[in-house]
Amino acid sequence: MPPRPLDARALAALAANPGCGRRALLDGAGVDKNALATALGSPAAFGQSQFAIVRGNSFEAKVKGDGGAELLRLVHAHLDAAAEPPGSGALVPDLTAAGPEGRAARTALALREATSAKDWTLLDHPMLALEVAGTPAYLEPDAVVVHPDGRWTVVEIKSFPMIDAAADAAKVGAAARQAAVYVLALERIAGKVAGAEVGHSVLLVCPKDFSNLPTAAAVDIRRERSVTRRQLDRLTRVEELAAALPEGLSFDPERPAEELAEAVSAVDAAYAPECLAACELAFHCRERARAADEVTALGRSVRGELGALTTVEEALAAAAGAGCAEDPTAAALHRAARLRAEALELAAALPRPHVPESPACPC
Amino acid sequence: MPLLSTLARLEAVRAGRAQPLATVRHRHLSDNPLVLVPLTTAGEAGAPLGALVGTDRNEPRVFVIPQPRDRDLRWAFLADLAVHVLAHIEAYADDVEPAERSETDPETGKRVKVETELCVDAPQLIVPSRAGIEYVRLLGRSMRFRRTAEEDPDNPYPAPSRVPLLGRWFTHLGERARVPGSSMLVSATDLLSRHWATGQSNLEDQHLGALLAWIDPPAGRSGAEAALRAELGRDEHGQLLCPPAGPATDPAFDNRLLAPAIARYDAARAALAAGPGDDDREVRTAERAVRRLVVDQMSSTWRATWEAIDLLRALPPGERAEERWTRDRWSYTGHRDRVRAGEPPQPRRDDAVTAAQKLATRETEQVRLDAQEALDDPLVMAGRRLAGEAFAGEVTGVVMEWTESKRPSPRPLVTVSTQDRPQLADGGAAKVYRSLDGRPQSAQFVRFEEDGQVVLRLLDKMGRGRDPEPGSVPEEGDRVCWTLFEHDARGGPKLPDPERTPWTHGGPPGSGAAVHLPDAVTDEDIL
Numbered sequence: 001m002p003p004r005p006l007d008a009r010a011l012a013a014l015a016a017n018p019g020c021g022r023r024a025l026l027d028g029a030g031v032d033k034n035a036l037a038t039a040l041g042s043p044a045a046f047g048q049s050q051f052a053i054v055r056g057n058s059f060e061a062k063v064k065g066d067g068g069a070e071l072l073r074l075v076h077a078h079l080d081a082a083a084e085p086p087g088s089g090a091l092v093p094d095l096t097a098a099g100p101e102g103r104a105a106r107t108a109l110a111l112r113e114a115t116s117a118k119d120w121t122l123l124d125h126p127m128l129a130l131e132v133a134g135t136p137a138y139l140e141p142d143a144v145v146v147h148p149d150g151r152w153t154v155v156e157i158k159s160f161p162m163i164d165a166a167a168d169a170a171k172v173g174a175a176a177r178q179a180a181v182y183v184l185a186l187e188r189i190a191g192k193v194a195g196a197e198v199g200h201s202v203l204l205v206c207p208k209d210f211s212n213l214p215t216a217a218a219v220d221i222r223r224e225r226s227v228t229r230r231q232l233d234r235l236t237r238v239e240e241l242a243a244a245l246p247e248g249l250s251f252d253p254e255r256p257a258e259e260l261a262e263a264v265s266a267v268d269a270a271y272a273p274e275c276l277a278a279c280e281l282a283f284h285c286r287e288r289a290r291a292a293d294e295v296t297a298l299g300r301s302v303r304g305e306l307g308a309l310t311t312v313e314e315a316l317a318a319a320a321g322a323g324c325a326e327d328p329t330a331a332a333l334h335r336a337a338r339l340r341a342e343a344l345e346l347a348a349a350l351p352r353p354h355v356p357e358s359p360a361c362p363c
Numbered sequence: 364m365p366l367l368s369t370l371a372r373l374e375a376v377r378a379g380r381a382q383p384l385a386t387v388r389h390r391h392l393s394d395n396p397l398v399l400v401p402l403t404t405a406g407e408a409g410a411p412l413g414a415l416v417g418t419d420r421n422e423p424r425v426f427v428i429p430q431p432r433d434r435d436l437r438w439a440f441l442a443d444l445a446v447h448v449l450a451h452i453e454a455y456a457d458d459v460e461p462a463e464r465s466e467t468d469p470e471t472g473k474r475v476k477v478e479t480e481l482c483v484d485a486p487q488l489i490v491p492s493r494a495g496i497e498y499v500r501l502l503g504r505s506m507r508f509r510r511t512a513e514e515d516p517d518n519p520y521p522a523p524s525r526v527p528l529l530g531r532w533f534t535h536l537g538e539r540a541r542v543p544g545s546s547m548l549v550s551a552t553d554l555l556s557r558h559w560a561t562g563q564s565n566l567e568d569q570h571l572g573a574l575l576a577w578i579d580p581p582a583g584r585s586g587a588e589a590a591l592r593a594e595l596g597r598d599e600h601g602q603l604l605c606p607p608a609g610p611a612t613d614p615a616f617d618n619r620l621l622a623p624a625i626a627r628y629d630a631a632r633a634a635l636a637a638g639p640g641d642d643d644r645e646v647r648t649a650e651r652a653v654r655r656l657v658v659d660q661m662s663s664t665w666r667a668t669w670e671a672i673d674l675l676r677a678l679p680p681g682e683r684a685e686e687r688w689t690r691d692r693w694s695y696t697g698h699r700d701r702v703r704a705g706e707p708p709q710p711r712r713d714d715a716v717t718a719a720q721k722l723a724t725r726e727t728e729q730v731r732l733d734a735q736e737a738l739d740d741p742l743v744m745a746g747r748r749l750a751g752e753a754f755a756g757e758v759t760g761v762v763m764e765w766t767e768s769k770r771p772s773p774r775p776l777v778t779v780s781t782q783d784r785p786q787l788a789d790g791g792a793a794k795v796y797r798s799l800d801g802r803p804q805s806a807q808f809v810r811f812e813e814d815g816q817v818v819l820r821l822l823d824k825m826g827r828g829r830d831p832e833p834g835s836v837p838e839e840g841d842r843v844c845w846t847l848f849e850h851d852a853r854g855g856p857k858l859p860d861p862e863r864t865p866w867t868h869g870g871p872p873g874s875g876a877a878v879h880l881p882d883a884v885t886d887e888d889i890l
Contacts (some may be wrong), residue, residue, distance in 0.1 A: 049617035051617055055406035059870045159406055164504070210409050273563075273564035276566065288586070297564065298372050298562070299364070302369050305366060315375060316374070322477040332366060333370060336749050340742070342745065343386070343744065344742065
């Protein structure tokens with residue numbers, strides 16, 4: 001089974017939960033987590049509607065159509081209004097090559113040439129290489145624009161709308177984290193090219209209001225960039241994780257589910273409900289977390305609030321009065337339990353107004 | 364999350380079913396709510412796929428668009444929806460009662476009472492999930508700037524006449540839904556998760572099917588099992604047993620069922636347009652097929668939303684929820700008046716003063732909601748007591764004292780024994796409040812006794828005479844509950860008129876803001 005390369009989405013998700021060794025190892029080893037989750041009996045619910053894919057592709061084609069004239073116009077207007085406006089004959093180098101390594105090398109060469117050409121250049125779907133936790137990852141941004149002054153700008157084309165110049169904050173955040181990964185990868189190349197600099201604002205291109213016309217906004221990603229860089233540096237190196245594992249461990253999806261579950265549980269996970277939106281294995285990890293009675297399954301904030309009480313049974317024992325003397329959290333929980341019981345008793349004693357039964361739904 | 368809610372969640376995990384977070388219903392529920400279950404097309408902004416609408420759970424109105432990218436079909440859908448929803452919204456407009464409102468007199472600058480009218484009731488819209496509320500806002504934004512053929516005869520794509528009006532009402536409802544405690548546009552998931560704590564996280568509570576499974580699990584199953592089935596259970600064709608509450612559809616449904624059905628519809632239409640005959644049987648068959656699929660996705664959500672309403676109806680209404688509903692009625696009446704006065708649609712962006720006003724309203728209403736919920740519900744009050752913002756206990760002593768003036772007024776000292784730990788400091792002279800026949804009586808904190816008892820001095824609501832009115836002073840042995848927060852919310856300082864917006868906030872709104880250009884229309888697309 002060929003290894004699955006890391007992509008920017010996976011890296012951004014990984015950076016969102018850097019403590020998760022399971023994810024770091026499986027991603028680093030290029031395991032197909034989707035197949036693994038299916039083999040474990042908790043398939044991921046990810047998937048994209050073909051309507052969204054068609055719409056996204058047609059929008060991207062429209063934005064990049066006509067030799068990228070519209071896209072360059074947007075970059076000029078939003079990020080570099082002082083520069084010479086891009087003419088009709090902007091450079092769009094051909095980036096085709098064999099394999100990801102070849103494409104990454106071709107991209108690096110094109111970036112070097114474009115920087116010395118001192119003209120607007122559009123790189124359509126370049127390939128960037130970034131070493132993450134000892135494993136090379138190949139990333140493919142929608143586009144990179146080289147300005148006449150040698151600045152490189154990452155362009156993200158998304159199909160969610162920008163309505164009245166405002167877009168869904170959660171989606172913009174995800175796009176910014178993704179773009180931050182591209183900026184980090186570009187910075188490795190820019191370090192070796194004289195006169196090159198990677199812009200700290202990326203251009204987010206979205207459909208305007210309810211139409212199909214592109215509109216754009218500059219997004220400052222300095223914060224996301226530094227957060228992502230710190231998280232990626234912190235990622236435990238895959239070799240270290242692997243060194244702690246027993247010999248002959250295999251995540252082959254062909255193996256029976258029990259053996260796989262055992263193999264997966266050899267690597268520690270840090271499950272939180274947020275994983276459900278980002279990781280293919282989340283349903284498996286949730287099942288495990290619930291089976292182990294972990295309070296984190298109820299949310300990170302709950303976990304934070306309960307401190308040393310890490311399981312539901314411990315917390316409920318504290319609520320019943322165990323260990324109140326030494327742990328202030330346990331004492332607070334015990335008080336909460338007393339107040340809650342008192343209030344429920346009081347409410348039950350109050351006369352209830354008569355509520356007419358609504359008829360049952362026949363359907 | 365407050366510790367008390369966390370505790371309820373922990374208990375829910377152990378019990379295998381949801382635990383109460385409230386003992387009364389904290390939101391107004393109309394006798395005749397309009398339930399709206401919308402579905403949207405993935406990847407498109409504001410391209411509805413269909414909707415179920417109605418006030419009768421057995422007879423929803425069904426609207427389906429067989430090809431969501433077709434502009435004409437979409438207009439027809441929105442026009443139908445507008446007729447139906449506006450009929451419900453406008454049904455409340457003419458049933459009014461006299462009321463008073465205080466206004467600032469433009470000449471004297473004083474606050475004066477103005478006779479006005481207030482609608483006796485207001486419409487209530489219930490959508491399945493929070494995303495549904497956002498979708499109502501989005502539809503409102505997509506419709507309110509449209510021009511009808513009467514308004515703009517040259518428009519190549521005129522909107523049907525009622526559509527812009529529906530856009531304005533949807534926008535109003537969407538704005539109102541952001542005010543804490545308002546009930547004009549609510550989602551079933553928000554209503555349920557306000558009143559019950561499940562054994563799963565907040566994020567997972569956004570799934571209406573899973574939430575209902577925890578609150579009312581089917582016989583013989585635990586809430587966790589039932590929720591898991593609602594969340595992930597799929598049939599032999601890979602389709603979810605409990606389709607998502609929308610407006611987004613499940614990608615597997617889109618790819619395996621809907622896309623082929625829409626493609627067949629497109630093919631039938633193309634064949635009809637190209638072919639010699641005008642037999643549209645194929646088109647109608649294909650349309651029915653799409654309709655069946657979409658209705659099938661919506662109907663379980665429809666039933667779930669009504670189930671949620673049933674669960675909420677079974678709770679006794681909170682006393683002060685009605686007072687908040689009156690504010691919703693004012694809001695409805697106000698918007699009705701603006702529409703009748705021919706005012707233009709809500710602008711794309713609020714000016715600085717309106718935006719500040721909206722924020723101030725939301726803050727005031729949040730404070731009011733927190734106070735009122737605590738007063739209505741001992742369980743909510745327990746949370747405030749745990750946080751040291753209230754305390755309850757038994758009166759152990761009352762000492763009569765009076766003010767030193769020509770006409771002495773009573774200022775009795777009341778000693779309360781409590782196990783709570785209110786955040787009161789000696790010498791702080793903080794005020795505390797209790798509810799006396801629904802009105803707040805205030806007292807001043809005097810001191811803590813050595814054994815932890817609290818000594819308070821009553822300040823008001825004892826009548827005009829030398830001796831307090833009977834019942835206005837608690838007696839020894841009475842159970843009382845005092846709060847450190849006020850029972851009513853105070854609004855902030857008055858904001859300037861929009862024409863006097865300071866330059867720090869962009870200055871007065873320019874005249875350009877008054878012109879509402881319709882949105883651009885492109886050929887590929889749609890709206």
